[in-house]
Amino acid sequence: MRFKLPLLAIGLEVAMIVLFALFVHYETDHNVHQQINTTTPGAVDKFLVSYALFQDVHVMIFVGFGFLMTFLKKYGFSSVGINLFIAALGLQWGTLIRGILHHHNQEIHVEIENMINADFSTATVLISFGAVLGKISPIQMLIMTIIEITVFIGNEYLVGEIFKASDIGASMTIHAFGAYFGLAAAGILYRPGLRKEHDNEESVYHSDLFAMIGTLFLWIFWPSFNSAIADAGEKQYRAIINTYFSLAACVVTAYAFSSLVEHRGKLDMVHIQNATLAGGVAVGTCADMEIYPYISMIIGSIAAMVSVLGFKFLTVYPGHASSCTRFFHWNSSWWRADHRFNSKATYLGTAT
Amino acid sequence: MRFKLPLLAIGLEVAMIVLFALFVHYETDHNVHQQINTTTPGAVDKFLVSYALFQDVHVMIFVGFGFLMTFLKKYGFSSVGINLFIAALGLQWGTLIRGILHHHNQEIHVEIENMINADFSTATVLISFGAVLGKISPIQMLIMTIIEITVFIGNEYLVGEIFKASDIGASMTIHAFGAYFGLAAAGILYRPGLRKEHDNEESVYHSDLFAMIGTLFLWIFWPSFNSAIADAGEKQYRAIINTYFSLAACVVTAYAFSSLVEHRGKLDMVHIQNATLAGGVAVGTCADMEIYPYISMIIGSIAAMVSVLGFKFLTVYPGHASSCTRFFHWNSSWWRADHRFNSKATYLGTAT
């Protein structure tokens, strides 16, 4: 029994190494020379821009998501520790699956963009993780990581390549998908007996401050998340600006509604830790479009409002952790429905 | 009564959205094409450099200032939570006011530099916030944010555009201004009865470690703060180098003087959390000039010395929080007087 986890993890890592040996190469010299060449400055830029944006996303995945769930006083180690474990496994698997699907040949050529996409594919598992924290064993978590990333990349391929829907910040494919997958997993793992373990779902003063580390690094770098894979130039610039203002408006509205719904007008740390990020998710799908800053701010404000009200008034499964994820992403799923139309419009727009 | 805060916040956000709809646009296609164009690599650079520096400043504003004040054991949430609230509101207001003042036309064209300046304008409020933490209600805080940013941007315009004084790291306009504004506000809010609430102003072990997160991120990225709006090239390079060495010398001197003035030669965490940053403020005004690294180090050392001695021997209003801000910025105000001459010299220098 106690050897199950180590043997599974070692087995998976050995499999990764074998698959990497067979399929994964550097960008070939020819391609590298075109892309990374000190005598062609434009190409160097692209490499370096990508790396700076990659590092912002990397901080979000490992510090942001890692600390976001530390507010549960008994799951601090699980949150930050298991987050690192599954993200490290997931990025290897994501590199492979995405490489196989997107390159259509015998070799996967790794460059910075693959690393950004590998990090993205772990994000979906980390979002689902929030819904099942405290209900799932590390072994189940590893299996869920492998399955979810495979399904995610298939779905992303479908949305992006077949339907050609616009989803630059991956709000649909990462956030809504991750939330639903997590809810489904939580539903399967749900046992009524767990209802009593309510005391594990409280937070203490310092654990809430640790969670703020996660929140703030996610909030700060979200413009990089939404622009990391956008086309360089105007689209990337608009993705940054739109996300910046959407998040700012989202914070003000989240605080206002938190104070409105809470007892005696106090602020609730759970709203502050989660609803403040809803603006980044909500604007994600259309961040690179010419929607103007004030529309971004309206999107961010509505996202914050829906997120706080969802936290407060909707609870399907018992427990803080699951409700947390659910209503953070209920919000994003609400937006998904809305953006389905936006996406279609964009599709028509880009097709023109 | 309990609806005051939410209604004020919602009202302000609605006003922001309306004003943004009326005035704020992206950089027009024409301008963007000149500035952000993948076929003209030099232009791409500028965009990307700016974004990397912006993200450093962004971390300082939200993680740096947010965690700096968490050392007060009962104000951890207030510090990091209200910091996020007022900074998110302030950056929207700052974008508007600065845009109106600096563009002199009907439209504000937002680019990365506007985002850096919007973040800068919130810094001044966050510094004042340190002086009034625990004495001010969130409602008063919101009103102070709107007023202070308006006055700050007017003052900055006066100093930079009319007097043409050099203040690249904005030590005068941001730090000294923010400190005095905060002291004035604390003076107005000061009531003798608060003298007894001294126990709220203590720190506990872990709250001091949280504060070090703020200190370290401010310390690390201060070279970016002082160089973010400097002219690309030599001036930006000098601003980085000078700030780097000023901060290094500042730390060594701050530790030496902390040990010198403390009981039995021990180090005081309050000095370490604050005086180590004085070098960044002090060198700010002249960071882009050719002052040579050793002069930066002398400036950093004197700043640390004045800051530690100020903390230790000067206390005007009672209370840790206010004294904290005061003497951190007493230092910068001391420098302000000094730099008034420097600035004049620079003015003559640049006029030549």
Added chain:
Amino acid sequence: MRFKLPLLAIGLEVAMIVLFALFVHYETDHNVHQQINTTTPGAVDKFLVSYALFQDVHVMIFVGFGFLMTFLKKYGFSSVGINLFIAALGLQWGTLIRGILHHHNQEIHVEIENMINADFSTATVLISFGAVLGKISPIQMLIMTIIEITVFIGNEYLVGEIFKASDIGASMTIHAFGAYFGLAAAGILYRPGLRKEHDNEESVYHSDLFAMIGTLFLWIFWPSFNSAIADAGEKQYRAIINTYFSLAACVVTAYAFSSLVEHRGKLDMVHIQNATLAGGVAVGTCADMEIYPYISMIIGSIAAMVSVLGFKFLTVYPGHASSCTRFFHWNSSWWRADHRFNSKATYLGTAT
């Protein structure tokens, strides 16, 4: 007695300022114009890339190493506070010594690369610091900083310039050197009486979460550490990719072995905080070579394995802190032996 530390620190800082005044200048206008010129975009890039990588390394040094040792519940302030002190002193001294050795003339011209190397030279002291934390006074620490950086830079010059060994991530010169130096210092400072102070070497729940801040920022930015001084282009790109995958494989293997050797299959936070980083150290020496990602992953996995087993089964000096450093770096020293051959091969390779 109580004036020893402040007087030593002030004396050192005054000496630094005098030496900087005599030797340290900016890159001269002529050189700067070649390197940092907005009209030659390729040159601007180099400057900016370097600065982004420098900031990643800067975060590792001050936040990463600073918080890594906070897991010792009574040494949280010492860890993060003394780390800042010795790193700030060390980077000034490192700039001087390295400048004198590498420029062979009367003037040291500071640019971003000098700042990266100055930060690097402090890393070796911070690694040694881990072995002596709780056994050493601040005065001894300052003296050790000055001595160790001098020896380190001499050794680095020998390895890099005379032997021309490849060591791009400085695994040998920084990590193995720092570990051995620290062990030697711990051996000198070791007194049997300290064996009883075992209770100071425990961790508490929150101190382990603080340590994870250090671990995660080191882990995230290690690709920047291993590529910061690599040749721009292909080599830098390979150093990033190899380190990224080595670290990912290292995490999965470290968790597997931690669970394997621990009681009832539980995970040990000390392994997670340290063994997860072994992959970055291990791949450092050869990160810029064309070793292919799967070899990086094998290196990372073996490093994790050796690190966890070393922590578990080898204890030479008593105490958590010293064992911690020792076996984290036992691992790197093990690799050192191995890489001596790699290095030779590289030497032959580059000589061809």
